[in-house]
Amino acid sequence: MTDLAPTLGHRLRWTFTDGLTLVGRELGRLRHDPGELVAALLFPAVMVVLFGYVFGSAIQVPDGGDYREYLMPGLFAMVTFGAVMGVMTRTATDASRGVMDRFRSMPMARSAVPFGQTGADLLTGLLMLAVMVGAGLLVGWQPHRGLIPTAQAFLLMIVLRYALSWVGVWLGLAVKNDQVADAMVPLFLPFTMLSNAFVPTDGMPGWLRLLADWNPVSALTAAARELFGNPGAPPAHVAWPLAHPVTAVLLWSAALLVIFVPLSLRAYLRNGR
Amino acid sequence: MTDPIVVAEGLHKSYGSTHALRGLDLTVPKGTVCGLLGPNGAGKTTAVRILATLSEPDAGHARVAGHDVVREAGEVRKRIGLAGQYAAVDEKLTGRANLRMFARLCHLSRREAHRRADELLERLGLVDAADRRVSGYSGGMRRRLDLVTSLILRPEVLFLDEPTTGLDPRSRGEIWDNVRELVAQGSTVLLTTQYLDEADQLADDIAVVDHGQVIATGTPDELKATIGDRLDVVLDDPAALRPAVTVLKALAGTDPTTSGADRLSVALPGRGLRLAEIVRELDRAGVAAADVRLRRPTLDEVFLRLTDRKELVR
Numbered sequence: 001m002t003d004l005a006p007t008l009g010h011r012l013r014w015t016f017t018d019g020l021t022l023v024g025r026e027l028g029r030l031r032h033d034p035g036e037l038v039a040a041l042l043f044p045a046v047m048v049v050l051f052g053y054v055f056g057s058a059i060q061v062p063d064g065g066d067y068r069e070y071l072m073p074g075l076f077a078m079v080t081f082g083a084v085m086g087v088m089t090r091t092a093t094d095a096s097r098g099v100m101d102r103f104r105s106m107p108m109a110r111s112a113v114p115f116g117q118t119g120a121d122l123l124t125g126l127l128m129l130a131v132m133v134g135a136g137l138l139v140g141w142q143p144h145r146g147l148i149p150t151a152q153a154f155l156l157m158i159v160l161r162y163a164l165s166w167v168g169v170w171l172g173l174a175v176k177n178d179q180v181a182d183a184m185v186p187l188f189l190p191f192t193m194l195s196n197a198f199v200p201t202d203g204m205p206g207w208l209r210l211l212a213d214w215n216p217v218s219a220l221t222a223a224a225r226e227l228f229g230n231p232g233a234p235p236a237h238v239a240w241p242l243a244h245p246v247t248a249v250l251l252w253s254a255a256l257l258v259i260f261v262p263l264s265l266r267a268y269l270r271n272g273r
Numbered sequence: 274m275t276d277p278i279v280v281a282e283g284l285h286k287s288y289g290s291t292h293a294l295r296g297l298d299l300t301v302p303k304g305t306v307c308g309l310l311g312p313n314g315a316g317k318t319t320a321v322r323i324l325a326t327l328s329e330p331d332a333g334h335a336r337v338a339g340h341d342v343v344r345e346a347g348e349v350r351k352r353i354g355l356a357g358q359y360a361a362v363d364e365k366l367t368g369r370a371n372l373r374m375f376a377r378l379c380h381l382s383r384r385e386a387h388r389r390a391d392e393l394l395e396r397l398g399l400v401d402a403a404d405r406r407v408s409g410y411s412g413g414m415r416r417r418l419d420l421v422t423s424l425i426l427r428p429e430v431l432f433l434d435e436p437t438t439g440l441d442p443r444s445r446g447e448i449w450d451n452v453r454e455l456v457a458q459g460s461t462v463l464l465t466t467q468y469l470d471e472a473d474q475l476a477d478d479i480a481v482v483d484h485g486q487v488i489a490t491g492t493p494d495e496l497k498a499t500i501g502d503r504l505d506v507v508l509d510d511p512a513a514l515r516p517a518v519t520v521l522k523a524l525a526g527t528d529p530t531t532s533g534a535d536r537l538s539v540a541l542p543g544r545g546l547r548l549a550e551i552v553r554e555l556d557r558a559g560v561a562a563a564d565v566r567l568r569r570p571t572l573d574e575v576f577l578r579l580t581d582r583k584e585l586v587r
Contacts, residue, residue, distance in 0.1 A: 029363065099361050099363060103378070
């Protein structure tokens, strides 16, 4: 035991240091390719305008209230789920271009790659959330329940985002091909739309509503509405995840991490064997 | 012979129903360039992936720089460099940023990483392009950056997997110069290639791989000697083809191959025959030749013979 401890500490330290280097890599990419950053930040802002004013002009919020207030939690959830696609694409690109092989042939900490990738995504995620908050405030959205619940709402988004980014790592290593990954990106839209993010689920046909109610996007949207005090509180008889949205989001995050962290690490270590 | 630095014994590897390696043996002496030569799908890349710890063999074992590639993979990784068929660098970063990142991941301190990056850029003549994004590099520049990235830790063994595939002749020449320079400084290089002239230019020893096994080894000269010199004859008059065939067959003991109406070529056993003797024999048969040439076989001819024979054996 005595000689195991320093080795473990040593390994953890390098995992952390190498992970940080890879976070730095993502920042470097953003710096050298500002166009991508602008596009990534513009996307949520465009969504606010598009959905807020185009759809908002025709959609009635169930128990009254402003549609843009109703919409913002849904858009926050949508941006959060973008983590899956972003991380998947970057991981698949590394795997198909041989960068992953180079990492694996170097004396670096083995698990640092997925940790670095997910850590870097968290930073992009924070930036995007900040832009979304700005856009939301501009169109008249605001949190109504004070500092603590507001902070809790954002914390939930960050926790779920981090868990989702591990799904992205696993998917990227599974497809191993950047073109396939790119082709999968549009699937993201129906997945987020099939939820309560833009319209209430009550009006959907039974089978579709079941899917929408159990979609983690819905749980995060409902939790954010509740914590921000935005309109759209669920009616009395509603699926369990929407009745207990905060718990549901935490359970989703835990489940995703428990499943996809080991799966991704395994896939990374065995990639190409 | 100096100590071998790469030793592989009986490597087997299957991917699904594809038997990529069927008992591959390989020995590379320290400080030499070994060319792993073979047709596509022969198992060259699989062998390199196993030796570079990216893949584990199903059976057999291998040691690189004194460490087992499976049980001591971490130690092996500290002593090797790998440059591949792809330019495995981040296209969205500059050349310098790539080198700094990989140097940091090799656990150099920030200061050392910066210094090493500058030094390597200088050495490979990439200084001018250092601060441009790799996506704007030419194919040759990318490969050189890829190569230089594998040199960060001054590897004892460098694996080059088809380093010049798809490059123009000038870029190939530049990569070759870089490789020669490395070997002059004492590195050992294991090079896979499907270009025979590349192996001829760079390799001290060649291992011909086919169907997952090494089917012949030796220096380029030794391999060429195994199939003897070649005799090429161009006739003055196509009408003399038949007597010329008879003469060459008597000299070589095998039927010559003909191309066109006036060209013959045959492999000569051993090195006994001199040009004068050949010309005299042709003369005696009344064959007027426009050109008679005795030459070493090209590595292409060796390669085709070896891989052909293998087909016959199976």
